[in-house]
Amino acid sequence: MxxxxxxxxLQAVCVLLGVALLIFIMLRIVPGNPIATLMGExxxxxxxxxxxxxxxxxxxxxxxxxxxxxxxxxxxxGTSYSLGKPVAALMGAAFGNTLKLAVLAAxxxxxxxxxxxxxxxxxxxxxxxxxFMGASLLGVSMPVFMVAMLLQYVFAYHLHWLPIAGVSxxxxxxxxxxxxxxxxxxxVARLVRSTxxxxxxxxxxxxxxxxxxxxxxxxxxxxxRNAMLPVITMMAVQFSSLLSGAVITESVFxxxxxxxxxxxxxxxxxxxxxxxxxxxxxxxxxxxxxxxDCLYSVLDPRVRKEG
Amino acid sequence: MLQVNHLCTSFFTDKGEVRxxxxxxxxxxxxxxxxxVGESGCGKSMTARxxxxxxxxxxxxxxxxxxxxxxxxxRLSEHERCAIRGSEISMxxxxxxxxxxxxxxxxxQVEEALLLHEHVKKQEAEARxxxxxxxxxxxxxKKRLRSYPHQLSGGLRQRVLIAMAMICRxxxxxxxxxxTALDVTVEAQILRLMKKLCGSGTSILLISHNLxxxxxxxxxVYVMYAGRIVxxxxxxxxxxxxxxxxxxxxxxxxxxxxxxxxxxxxxxxVVPNLLHLPAGCSFSMRCGCCMEKCADLLxxxxxxxxxxxxxxxxxxxxxxx
Ligand SMILES: Nc1ncnc2c1ncn2[C@@H]1O[C@H](COP(=O)(O)OP(=O)(O)OP(=O)(O)O)[C@@H](O)[C@H]1O
Ligand SMILES: [Mg+2]
Numbered sequence: 001m002x003x004x005x006x007x008x009x010l011q012a013v014c015v016l017l018g019v020a021l022l023i024f025i026m027l028r029i030v031p032g033n034p035i036a037t038l039m040g041e042x043x044x045x046x047x048x049x050x051x052x053x054x055x056x057x058x059x060x061x062x063x064x065x066x067x068x069x070x071x072x073x074x075x076x077x078g079t080s081y082s083l084g085k086p087v088a089a090l091m092g093a094a095f096g097n098t099l100k101l102a103v104l105a106a107x108x109x110x111x112x113x114x115x116x117x118x119x120x121x122x123x124x125x126x127x128x129x130x131x132f133m134g135a136s137l138l139g140v141s142m143p144v145f146m147v148a149m150l151l152q153y154v155f156a157y158h159l160h161w162l163p164i165a166g167v168s169x170x171x172x173x174x175x176x177x178x179x180x181x182x183x184x185x186x187x188v189a190r191l192v193r194s195t196x197x198x199x200x201x202x203x204x205x206x207x208x209x210x211x212x213x214x215x216x217x218x219x220x221x222x223x224x225r226n227a228m229l230p231v232i233t234m235m236a237v238q239f240s241s242l243l244s245g246a247v248i249t250e251s252v253f254x255x256x257x258x259x260x261x262x263x264x265x266x267x268x269x270x271x272x273x274x275x276x277x278x279x280x281x282x283x284x285x286x287x288x289x290x291x292x293d294c295l296y297s298v299l300d301p302r303v304r305k306e307g
Numbered sequence: 308m309l310q311v312n313h314l315c316t317s318f319f320t321d322k323g324e325v326r327x328x329x330x331x332x333x334x335x336x337x338x339x340x341x342x343x344v345g346e347s348g349c350g351k352s353m354t355a356r357x358x359x360x361x362x363x364x365x366x367x368x369x370x371x372x373x374x375x376x377x378x379x380x381x382r383l384s385e386h387e388r389c390a391i392r393g394s395e396i397s398m399x400x401x402x403x404x405x406x407x408x409x410x411x412x413x414x415x416q417v418e419e420a421l422l423l424h425e426h427v428k429k430q431e432a433e434a435r436x437x438x439x440x441x442x443x444x445x446x447x448x449k450k451r452l453r454s455y456p457h458q459l460s461g462g463l464r465q466r467v468l469i470a471m472a473m474i475c476r477x478x479x480x481x482x483x484x485x486x487t488a489l490d491v492t493v494e495a496q497i498l499r500l501m502k503k504l505c506g507s508g509t510s511i512l513l514i515s516h517n518l519x520x521x522x523x524x525x526x527x528v529y530v531m532y533a534g535r536i537v538x539x540x541x542x543x544x545x546x547x548x549x550x551x552x553x554x555x556x557x558x559x560x561x562x563x564x565x566x567x568x569x570x571x572x573x574x575x576x577v578v579p580n581l582l583h584l585p586a587g588c589s590f591s592m593r594c595g596c597c598m599e600k601c602a603d604l605l606x607x608x609x610x611x612x613x614x615x616x617x618x619x620x621x622x623x624x625x626x627x628x
Pocket of ligand 1: 320346347351352354365401
């Protein structure tokens, strides 16, 4: 078990390094000098060259990369060109909002997704089943920006219940969380339903019923526990993608989060900022997958290695 | 004890009604082992499931009554049935490999019925589980309680299932092919266990396609074919004087196995599709003594001697004119 985890961890580190190098190279081979973009059209050539040298952008890529890694290990991700502040500090400030948004969105998605999935499975082919599955189809097929704007229109513009953008109070998080979680709710509901239906056909469900367990007992104690295995894996992966930056949602609702920093990094050709945010997202996704694996092996004794 | 009268269980499929159990009447007296024997697909398991009230959709009990100590359990509410299942009647399912919940320790699964019906303390349940594990011959009982199903062999899993079904000391145990997955030595142990259990007051309905198993333990036997009972008699009579051509065929295929014949004596033909049964005797297409009326007229279950009934036109009593 411990050995298993260690080897996974090692894999994760390798993937992270690989991705970091890839981003590093890609950001440097795109045509156009970022310093020139930064200084504007009328900047002096000499000044541009001096700045480029100062930032180390004229050095070989591998050397730049190693220096970047060494700095990153000390928590220094460079200074944003466009915002003039250390990237680490910018991301630290943005992370709080992204985390709150992701947690709320995940809670919304999972509570809604699991309950409606279970109800749909139990009432297979009933009215509620069709209703929930129709809604979840909308959920998985509607793009986030559309959901976001619909919500804004109905709940903020029309009904004035919630703020249209910004997170000055907790209320500001509700609409973005719903918009962001909508998709995930749909896919969780579908997965829960299909897995549960499959599991309710299993022989051990009959065994449990033959013991005298009622419907609810069988569902909760025997079926759900098995059905949750793939669902939990999906949820862990979902959470990491929610957390790795909701670019669109944060932009539509003007929330200062990681996603918006990434947008800033792209539009400003702000290499350190973009590098930092992409690296962060990679880390979160890798951690999410790692966590999913660990959870799975805790929940499923067949995967867990005894002793 | 258990009395089943005119039970009909059908599957309502897109292609039509499949009569998996058709007008089956049987009786399991207290303290006896009663067998049901028949080829694969003849409706043995569906009969058992009907008694348990565990027929899955699109299957449904169409008619008939199932009396447990005189009480018709078909008409009970689901809640009342749950109280009976596991405590008064319990069942061992056919598939030991898939009948245990893979993510729950077997000890817990065995104790579950006890905790559910007798509301005993966890500790007492565990003690009882150890006791029953030892009774069914699971070595290292205490340690085994903490195992997960995938850590056990097929034989051990089957014993866990048997232990699970017996832990509440039910009045009636339905065992659906309890030994099919096991090798002969284990089979013998399990059968001995069943006899012992029966001696302590549990009636058993034993389902098997293996006549050898039936011969070893049963007091009375029902032979099923295509959803119907075709012959019933006490074990000795059935083996000594089989009447129905199907029963004879079954016995011949066993004895040819015993005598080590080179060519296995099998019943020619295949089990008919339950969707397209002939109007008359369902065995008529494969029967060596098929007469003209057999295909069109369903024979009654005639009593040829006390306690011995046969569903075959060969035994029609001449109607006095
Ligand atoms: N879901 C279903 N839909 C339609 N027909 C079914 C369904 N399940 C079972 N049947 C029918 O019920 C009949 C009886 O099945 P059953 O499981 O009782 O057979 P069995 O005697 O236990 O056979 P085996 O020895 O293989 O266990 C089968 O022939 C099959 O055609
Ligand atoms: Mg069967």
